[in-house]
Amino acid sequence: MKLQSRLVLLVLIDMLLVWVSIYTSYLFRFDGYISPNYIEQCIRYAAISMIFCSASLMYFKLYNRIWEYASIGEMISIFKAVTIGCTASYLFMFFFFSPRIPFSVFIRVLETMIIVIGVSRFAWRVLRDKYYKKKLDQRKALIVGAGDCGILIAKELKFNSQSNLYPMAFIDDDVAKKNHQVVGLPVLGGRDQIIEVVAKHDIDEIIIAIPSVSRKDISEIIGICKLTKAKLKIIPKINDLIQGKVTINAIRDVVVEDLLGRDPINVDLEGIANYVEDKVVLITGAGGSIGSELCRQIAPFRPSKLLLLxxxxxxxxxxxxxxxxxxxxxxxxxxxxxxxxxERIQDVFTCYRPKVVFHAAAHKHVPLMERNPAEAIKNNVFGTKNVAECADLYQAERFVLISTDKAVNPTSIMGATKRIAEMLIQSLDRTSNTRFVAVRFGNVLGSRGSVIPHFKEQIEAGGPVTVTHPEMIRYFMTIPEAVQLVIQAGAFAQGGEVFILDMGSPVKIADLASDLIRLSGFEPGVDIEITYSGIRPGEKLYEELLLSEEDISSTRHDRIFIGRPITISRSQLDLEMKRLEKVIGEEHSAIREVIGHLVSGYSHVS
Structure with missing residues (x-):
């Protein structure tokens, strides 16, 4: 009933506007005096125009628009509707009534109706824009990016009553936009002006709304924004803009992953499908961070069965x-x-006969494994041996070991055991029909036991955030991108290779801690302190991805490299493995001594 009343009211208003437009046009045409002949024509013309113009406005659905969001599209629709309605009315009068309507009257009626009907529609939009000013409890926002996405966000923030942010200005690197206004907001300069603008306008939050630019540019902009005290938010990806999902709910906090500055990985979908599709695939450690992501990313390639072990x-x-x-x-x-x-692993292979094996099961926590070296050996070395030998015995096509940069010149038990696991599969590969390969990469953000969740817990508790050493650096990668490259490396497997993933530039752990504190809305050293606890047993200041004797070569993928397989004497390896098995129950020093014989480059750091 309310909608019907609204429609009737709008139609009556438009009819009145049509009458006013036609009457004033006759007055102007005849210099203020309309003769009796033309008065009758004016009334008839107005009545017919009311019918034709109302019908045209209805046809173009101009009574179904929400005019507080009116834009150029609505203006074009008004122009079309009024032009068609006026022309139809004039032609009707031309053919069926006389005297003929002066053409100058028709032109003036058309002009007047476009103006008055357009103004009547846009008046609410103008009033709305004036009404929606910053409220006292709203925080000031600066939007980086005055393009389509930034404009959508600005409108959402201005006109959404639920928003606790109000846009104050834009930042855009396009010099043509500088000192101009976009949706009523000034463009104050490029990214080099961010620090100055935040300080001058007392900005509370910065929203990065340029989802189409490269991650490197995003990382650089975040780097500048970190130098301010404003909290950072971001629109995550261009797909959200395409699918119409850009609302205030799509704005998320900037996270550490955004700082890495790496563009999305391109994978060879056909190559991956060729070795996974219609195959039984086994993933060990399937409940862990890497293992579970392997499950998610392998599933779309349609394996005949996926084994989650x-x-x-x-x-x-x-x-x-x-x-x-x-x-x-x-x-x-x-x-x-x-x-x-x-025996249990043999039962699994006997029952399911997997053709592709991703071995992600491992003990990975460095300090814990220093205190429990026997468990690291049993799981990382002999566990790998069990799965790998079954893959060989039951004729799996591919076996991919998830390794670590800590296997290179290891100073920890965990790293050394992973290096032994690499040696085991390289040794097996020389006599097996199964293609055995290892994929070596550094830390993954957000994985269990990584520093990120630990730092977040400390920040939530009010600090301090503990870092082991001010100069400690690590390579970092997100879990999804690491797993994508692992699966891609499996497609390149010929046997015996150690694939090394390009981890980008190393990151200082202290800088990472500072970034997390800032991204949480605090100031390092002011709101939350960073303290240094000292290097833990087994840790070193920096990690390496390549042994000195491994010559590196490229692959078809620009983020994956191959370390040349190192020749390992199978008999010598078997002998050392037997020695290692014997010392599992002995003192830690005895275990480390045998590992030292087996792994070149191993040096214990206490």
Whole structure:
């Protein structure tokens, strides 16, 4: 009923505007005096125009628009509707009535109607724009990017009553926009002006609204924004703009991953599908950070069956539920098993005969493994040996070991055991039909045991944030991009290679801690302190990705390299493995001594 009343009111207003337009046009044409003949014509013309113009406005759905959001599109629709309505009315009068309407009257009626109907529609938009000013409780926002995305965000912030932000200005590198206004907001300069603008206008939050630019540019802009006290937010990706999802709900906080400055990875989908599609794929450690992401990214390549093997029932249950929801048509088998249990692993291979194996199960925590070296050896060395030997025995096509940069010149038990695992599969590869390869990369952001969750907990608790050493650096990668490259490396496998992922530039852990504090809205050293606890057992200041004897070569992918396989004597390796097995229950010093014989470059750091 309310909508019907609104429609009737709008039609009556338009009819009045049509009458006013026609009457004033006759007055102007006849210098203020309309003769009786033309008075009758004016009334008839107005009545017919009211019918034709109202019908035309309805046809163009101008009574179904929300005019507080009116734009150029609505103006064009008004022009079309009024032009058609006026022309139809004039032609009707031309053919059926006399005397003929002066053509000058028709032109003036058309002009007047476009103006008055347009003004009547846009008046509410103008009043709305004047009404929506910054409220006292709203925080000031600076939008980086005065393009389509930035404009959408500015409108959302200005006119959404639920928003606690109000846009004050734009920053844009396009010099043609500088000192101009976009949707009523000034463009105050390029990225080099961000610090000055934030200080001058007392900006509370910066919103980066340029989802189409490269991640390197985003990283550089974030680097500048970090020098201010404003909180950072970002529009995540161009797809959100394309799909119409850019609202204030799409704005998220800037996270550490945004600082890496790497563009999305391009993968060879056909190459991956060739070795995964219609194959039984086994993922060990499937409940872990890397293992679960392997499950998510392999599933779209349509394996005939995906085997999720893990030791922890809760994590396997969680990934099973997630995979069943995301990929309802995929055949899944969840297997609770310990890779140290050789008989159990043999049962799995006997039953399912996997053709592709991703071995992600491992103990990875460096200080913990220093205190429990026997467990690291049992899981990382003999667990890998069990799975790899079964892959060989049951004729798997590919075996991909997830390794680590800590395996290079290791100073920790964890790193040394992963290096032994690499040596094991390289040794097996020389006599097996299975293609055994390892993929070596550094830390992954957000994985279990990584510094990021630990720092976040400390920040939430009010600090201090503890860093082991001010000069400690690490290579970092996001979990999804690391896993994408692991799967891609599997497509390149010929056997025996150690694939090394390009991790970009190393990051200082102290800088990472400072960034996290700033991204959380605090000032390092003022709101939250950073303290240094000293290097822990097994840690070193920096990690390496390549052994000195490994010559590196490129692959078809610009982010994946190959370390030349190192010749390992199988008999010598078997002998050292037997010695290692014997000392598992002995003192830590005895274990480290055997590892020292087996792994060149190993040096214990206490």
């Amino acid at each position: 893990g030791h922890g029932e809760n994590s396997i249950y969680d990934i099973e539920r997630e995979m069943s929801r995301l990929f309802p048509g995929l055949l899944l088998e969840t297997i609770i098993a310990d890779v140290q249990d050789k």
